[in-house]
Amino acid sequence: MSSVDSLRGVVASLMSQARADLAELVAIRSVANHDVEPPEECAKAARWLIDRFTEAGLSEVTAALTPDGSRCVHGVAPGPPGSPTVLLYCHYDVQPPLDENAWVTPVWELTERDGRWYGRGAADCKGNIVAHLTALRALAKHDGGFPCTIKLIAEGSEEQGTGGLEAFVPEHAELLAADAILVADTGNFAVGVPTLTTALRGMTTVDVRLAALSSPMHSGMFGGPAPDPVVGMVQLLASLHDEHGNTTVDGIDATEVWQGVDYPDDAFRADANVLDGVELMGDGTVADLLWARPSATVLGMDIPSVTGSAAAVQAMAAARVSLRLPPGTTARQAQDALVEHLRRRVPWGLRYRIDRVAAGDPFIGSLDGPAFEAMRSAMEDAFKHPMATEGQGGSIPLCTVLADTFPTAEIMLLGVEEPRCLIHAPNESVDPSEIEHLALAEALFLTRYAASGDT
Incomplete structure (x- = not known):
């Protein structure tokens, strides 16, 4: 059995734990707007991350106050001497439910329906948290430890856009410094199509x-x-x-003109809920108009x-x-x-x-380098599909802050939030296969990047 197949089997064996993790997380109403949910909910989510990432092998996991009053969770697992450092990003706060009457399943209860897991935050961004956890657990179980230094930073107010972590990062650069940064808050172009988001408007x-x-x-x-x-x-x-x-x-x-993956008109119309007979705006392709x-x-x-x-x-x-x-x-x-x-x-x-x-400001992610090449091979082996690159119409100001603070780091955006997830809308869901494949890809990446010897 190849090492990829062996690790794939370990990740598959951890998916029941992944589902239990996500169910616990979704049940925490961690909306960072205290007019919507009490602050105790975000505090509960931060405590959950501290406990789980400590169990997964990180040390010194704690919550720190950021300038907007939210708390970020950070920790580290030192790797072998001379190995590279990888920073894993996610956020534990979620959007409000919006119209609870429009939900077909309970908002705060992870529910399986048509092969997908429903609940607020199931994809954005708690599904990404679980993917990080599953990757780390798989490496610990398969290899007995981590091949490189792992750092974690989990934001507590990303959905509010109040900039707490954006102010925290430059002031704590030494705490978070890394050779490669994985920002897990985007997703694949479609289920099963491994995709790095390389440009943000x-x-x-x-x-x-x-x-x-x-x-x-x-x-x-x-x-x-x-x-x-x-x-x-x-x-x-x-x-x-x-x-x-x-x-x-x-x-x-x-x-x-956009040079990456195409976005077919029909797929965009379906993803954007465009009414029949209504034309799309603009000249050029959807990808041009959306990302370039x-x-x-x-x-x-x-x-x-x-x-x-x-x-x-x-x-x-x-x-x-x-x-x-x-x-x-x-x-x-x-x-x-x-x-x-x-x-x-x-x-x-x-x-x-x-x-x-x-x-x-807009942002351009890594398009070459040892981390990018390690991620490309890891994604393609995990998903058994060629890796694509896409842009994102939304903005993540933190990425620009990370690039300015750590100018030599390779920054890559990925995640479980493919279009069918309906993030920020009623009936948010995640395809569990995306969590499984992304966790495998991340575990493979960490191993291959550590072995690249060119960091």
């Missing part, structure tokens, strides 16, 4: 307010010559896209609702605009361009205010 957000009148005025008596901020806002927001739906912000390139080009989105507007609306020209209108941007442009550059684009197009001399709300 950055994000910038601004609020736009337009004002023209000191109060709403009767539309019959004043409508026509009276400047209408709602109409002005519609015109302003319409300038962010052309007639085909391509994003058109002055100074931001929107012609790049900017996209402007109107996140919200302050205007009267249809129900209860009056026959009046409104005094003001407001909107929040988000611009996702691919690698190659900094968030500040994009925000400056967006602000200037909007400012120049405010119609009729309307009074305006543009507030800068948020900004996060």
Whole structure:
């Protein structure tokens, strides 16, 4: 029996424990918004990680306070002298349930249905925590220990975006320094297709307010010559896209082409719940538009609702605009361009205010090096399928912080969160085979990377 098959058998034997782990974790309502769930739930999840990773072979596992008030869990398992160091990332906080009536299974109870495991956090990110644990347990059982130094950092407020760990990392660089970093908070292109996420779009957000009148005025008596901020806002927001739906912000390139895995239109339509007969926006492939080009989105507007609306020209209108941007442009550059684009197009001399709300730079992960090559072979042997690379439309600001703090580290993004998981939505689930294969891939990676001798 080959070493791969032997380790595969060990991982398979640990899957009942993996399910029990995930059931315990899902039952902990670790929403880091204390208006939704009490802080004791996050504290319980942190304690669970401390206990389980200590049992798995790490030492000095503890929880540390971060600047946003959340706690990160960290620990280490020293490897043989001269071996490389690998940092394993995950987060234990989860999204709120949203509409509990829309769930077909109990939100906080891991439930098997149609071969998948359902429950809030089953994939994002507690399934990734369990994959880490299963990989470490498999190595301890198969080899009696770890081939390299293992470090753990588990975040407690990732879903809130309050930046606790982003501030913690630079201040504790020595604690977390590593040669390779595995960020387990993404997923495969599809079930069974091993995928590294190699690009993350950055994000910038601004609020736009337009004002023209000191109060709403009767539309019959004043409508026509009276400047209408709602109409002005519609015109302003319409300038962010052309007639085909391509994003058109002055100074931001929107012609790049994605070089990795393709994303078929039919698959995207199904994943995005696009209604029958509705066309997709933009020229180019889905992969181009999603991972290689900017996209402007109107996140919200302050205007009267249809129900209860009056026959009046409104005094003001407001909107929040988000611009996702691919690698190659900094968030500040994009925000400056967006602000200037909007400012120049405010119609009729309307009074305006543009507030800068948020900004996060895009990120490019490792595309070569000893860790990347070790991961490629590990993923392909574990999944028995060629490895793909993809981008992600979302942003993970922590990745940029890690890259800035540890500029020589190879950073790779992976995980169990394939499209069918419906992360952040009702009926979140995980395919248990993704946990099993990812755990095997991680165990193989750690062994092969330690043996590469080129770190």
